[in-house]
Amino acid sequence: MSVFALSDIRKSFAGNAILKGVSLEAEAGEFIALVGPSGCGKSTLLRIVAGLDHADSGEIHIGGREVSQLRAADRNVAMVFQSYALYPHLTAGQNIAVPLAMRKLSSAQRLPFIGPMLPGQRQICADIQRQVAAMAVSLKIDHLLDRKPGQMSGGQRQRVALARAMVRDPSVFLMDEPLSNLDANLRVHARGEIVELHRRAGVPTLYVTHDQSEALSMADRVAVMIGGNLLQIAAPQVIYDDPSHVEVARFIGQPRINLLPTVRDAQGIVQFGTLRLASEGHGGANVTLGIRPEFVQLRAQGQGMLAARVERLEFLGSEVIVFAKLAVIGETVLAKVTPLEARGLIAGQPIDLNLDAARIMLFAEDGQRLPSARVTAAVREIAHV
Amino acid sequence: MTQSWTFGRVFRLTLLILGALMFLAPYIFMISTAGKDQSDIFSASLSLIPQHFAYMANFTKALTRVSMPNLLLNGVIVCGLILVLQVVVAVPCAYAMAKLKFAAARILMAVVMLGLLVPIHATALPLYVAFDKLALLNSYAVLVAPFSISVFGIFLFLQFFRAMPDDLIHAARLDGMSEAGIVARVIVPNAWPAVTAFAIFSVVAHWNDLFWPLIVVTNQSYATPPLGLLFFRAAEAGDDYGALMAATLIITLPLVIAFLLAQKRFVEGITMTGLKG
């Protein structure tokens, strides 16, 4: 049974639909990355889950309990904010202790001067201090506990924010782009740490990011949200290899996927250069052919499926991105090749491109993936010439 | 000082010193007059240094003829109560208007702006009648109550709180704080610059206020410092300007000392709020 489920969450601001029916389920201990372009409603969704904002409709279940009517504090949800949102007037240690103090101490015990005189208060405070210290050790921030947020670096603040969120055993863990304020090196390092922490704590985590490499590398499953809809929720490999929607294909993958407009006839046959594909499924005649740059191969002129001309080359170290303009439709196609294959290529040179037919995807006009793209027999022959 | 005395610098300093002297002149003159005896004051020549030092005599008069400790105590009580009430009312109100979403927020904002436009002089008469009906004239209550809600305070805090990040408040809610807890534990501890700035505006305004006490207080034992001066002049001093200046000096001294002690925070606070003068 899922420990965390959203069903049909809708939200609009001043008549603007921002979330258009978002549904999601997470298993115990699952790490789900929510990716999407800026402004697609990721933070809005997190705020709704946390109880900081109210959905117009939809249900939120945490641990089998419907929580949409509960206050943020009663949902037992922890969140790490993009800005970290540490209390500026408290030291790191005090920051981490706040959520514990708010839960374990009664309101009378929290009062200054009077609180410490009440029975049991000392005991609880000592407990809290112990927990804070243990948390700090596990995040390697024990030497920072007496510093205020203003006296710490971005990376240190981020750890304190993590510690504050993790210290109280939440039922769900929400993170809103916690790494976006760090420099590139630190970010890669922190990724590994967050994944490790998540494995140890085993709390289901919803991790928002607009960085696809973060999402693909960290998550058990990736949820791609575009324009207020969750278009696909699947394992990183599936999201990459088998996108269910053209927007997902377009958003995931670096360099971006090649998307070429084309048409199919009444039998569903797509003719593209010398390539013939059979498609099934709904939709009109206009379809989009998608292929990732690593499945586009270079051939000498006259020896491949599609005639093209090299526009420019991007050298990335272990690989080279070749931008080639197709002769037939004038679209630019990207090919990811090894430096060896790209040797001797110059801009303006005519070449041929081969598309790995097994890796071609077809998308209908509405963006949905068409079930299959089989290479028809005739084409196979051509391809093997 | 390692800066060299260039012409521009000398010019700037001279200008500043002249300006400062102009503003300080009345105060300096007051200090001088407080040390003069009657003949000195009414002599034709105008000198800054008293011919016969009469500080002792004047200050003794000032301290004995009216109950100076009582005046100062009243000043402290009234200003203190006003400030505490204003902060206690304005901070939660400004927090709600800045960070909570509710239907009447816009109307409330309009009311605050309207409140800023209405001076106490416009409402003084109805207020006076109301307090008279309640038989509250000549009391601390009548001196404090009309000022307990400061729209200026609400406005100033509102601007300051708006700039506080929403995430901070979201984090506090997730950590389990109530709205009142957020105000007490997150907002106020981070709003000290605003509170300090407001405190200075408020205390200066109410310590020096003569208008309202003059209307509602006739009993000397509730007189605030400026009102006390008035009584002093009417009752005893008559034309004894030396004593009057000595009394004025005593009354203004607490504010001057407080300002000098808090100078740094004061300036910080004012530049923070972007309000000048």
Ligand SMILES: Nc1ncnc2c1ncn2[C@@H]1O[C@H](COP(=O)(O)OP(=O)(O)OP(=O)(O)O)[C@@H](O)[C@H]1O
């Ligand atoms: N309080 C609000 N009032 C009106 N519109 C809002 C409000 N909050 C968010 N929006 C709008 O909702 C949309 C989604 O905002 P949201 O912050 O969820 O985006 P996001 O996916 O988190 O983007 P980013 O990656 O830039 O953080 C934006 O177009 C934004 O303008």
Ligand SMILES: [Mg+2]
């Ligand atoms: Mg966001």
